[in-house]
Amino acid sequence: MLFSVDEDAGTRIVGWIMPDNPSHTPSVTVFEGSEKLAEVQARITRPLLREQGLHDTGLCGFVVDEAAVSGLARRHQLDVYDAHTQTLVYRRRYGTPTIQRKLFRLETQILPNVRLNRLFDSLFQMSYPRIEALPPDTTRSVIDINFSNSIYISGRIYLAEFEVFLQRSGFDICACLRDPIEELAEQMLTLEWISRNSDDTVKQLGNIGLASLVDAVKGKELKDADDFGAWLLRLSPGDRRLLSNPLTRLLTCHNGDEELSLVAVPSALDALSNMKAVQLRSNLEHFLLLVGAQLEHDLGTWEIPAPSPGVTKLAEGLNDKEVVRELLAADIELYREFSNAVERAEDAMRDRDSKIEGPGPQAAIAQG
Template sequence: MLFNIQRDIGDIVEGYLIPDGFSDVPKVLVSDSDGDIAAVECDQLHQAVLGAGRHKTGLVGFRLTEANIPGLRQRITLRVQDAKSGLLIYRRPLRPTQINMKIIRIETQLFPHVAVDREMMKHFQYCLASIERFGHETTLQTFLLNGINSIYLSGRLQVRNYQEFLDKGFRAVTLLTDPYYEMALRLAMLKRFATVKPVFLGERDLMSLSPAIEYFGELELSDTNAVRKALKNAPLRVRNVLNSPMTRQFACADADQPSTRRDIASAMDVISRFAIIGHINDTLSFATSLGQLLNVDMDSIPILQRSQAINRMADELKTLPIAESYLEDDLILDHYVRQAIEIGASDDT
């Protein structure tokens, strides 16, 4: 979907919401810190949208006034969301804690660092986590919110598709994960997803992961021999979920595209453009660097620490040549990135 805010002059807030469905009637949910206020149907005609064939009626604009939102001017914590998906469209500036920067945090774990995202909501006017859930067009729109200077986005994005925004005001940060740890985490998550539907994954991810969820759903993860056999006999669609996901994320335009050795250099080039590059082996340095960039107390940045159970599984995976063959590109990329981080740290001292 496409959306934006056009103006907020206190007693009038105007914007638009073009839904995914051609004939859907868009509606915004308006709320503030006290709770929901009203659901307002989009009834303002946008002729250009109609002429371009993007919507059946072109009625995609919304206009909030004192008539449909009583006390609008005084509602300093006003929020506007898509009533159907809950997607944030707009919220009023934060005072006095707002950080006027544009940050994209690239998530490299299948299980996201939700505590970090929750903390960032206190500092950024527009804040949206796990944005890959909403699809490419909607994600692209969040980068194009030109009327807002305080933006925090996070997600497991294919970075190549959005790297142009690193030259357009966005600063990228990432906490890279250990390849064996991520494989262990993915195996544990895939097994869990067989019985519990994850709330942080979008429909596209669920479809992509479904063969692996079914395949690993009954696997006994504490049985190293069973894990070895499962990895060895996995069909291609299952292997794709585990094959060097970090290299593919930074170098490939499509999450299902297999990586090659040449992609390692491409991934390194993209990562080198990030403002902050951290590693899960040293979360303290990442929190310190992020705190300095944002000028906030790094103790308020809650970085999820490594799970001991997942660590033990990762150690077992290190003994399996088949696991190494899955992760060859990521292991090479991880080596060079950690080496670069160490050199950068020594240069700073």
């Protein structure tokens, strides 16, 4: 699905949607908060879409006007979605200050950082916190939005596949890195939890990216690191590969089938060095300072929540497992190299600030 919005003139919102099915006539749903105000079917022909063979009829243009939504001009907070996919097409945010920047946050965790997403969602006009759930064409359409300069995107996508599009569209790219063994522990506990719950409950998690491993967990007694280590050893090479080096893959691969190159770790460090803000998840407050400085906006201070005791305990047990060390060899090396770079940068800043009277200026961490 591709889409764009031509104008919001107060009394009407005009745009178009090109659905994946070229014979389908799209519709949009209009919400004010949680209240659905209208569903409007496309009724304007876009000849170019038909002439280029992208749509059977070209009937892809929509108009949300006073006839569809009573008092449209007076409604300051509206959300317009594609009715078929529920993808956000447009947000009206009259009277609400928004950051006029484009920010992409690479989600490096299997479970998204909901708190971060809520923070940024409130600051930008357009917000797409689970971009990995969208098809690639729709993701590119979101990245290419030209009717707004206030866009937040976050997701667990392969950066190499989209980095050129993000840079071309003027996005600032940022990320938080998590200890890879701790992340693996959370992944495995999540899989085990999914295997014990109904499909309806699992759907609440959305696309977690490990659905194909759920059957491999069902019926297994997985209580501690020894159980999980033995389970990893019994996995087929193909299934085990789904858990191997996820961070390095996100930073250097174009898709899940691509093999890591021999220079994957240096390439991943290069990708991190090109980001506007990057930090360890254990130093989330500093990450927000870096992002805030880039956006020229005070993001406030946070009390960093303690890690889940279950995740921490399992990670400690997995740390000595050879199968885990092999599975995450590239990620462990990458995390170590980046952590060392962070430590060197912080030492340099402390040394510099100690030579300057008064508080030193905020500085971004030297990356790579």
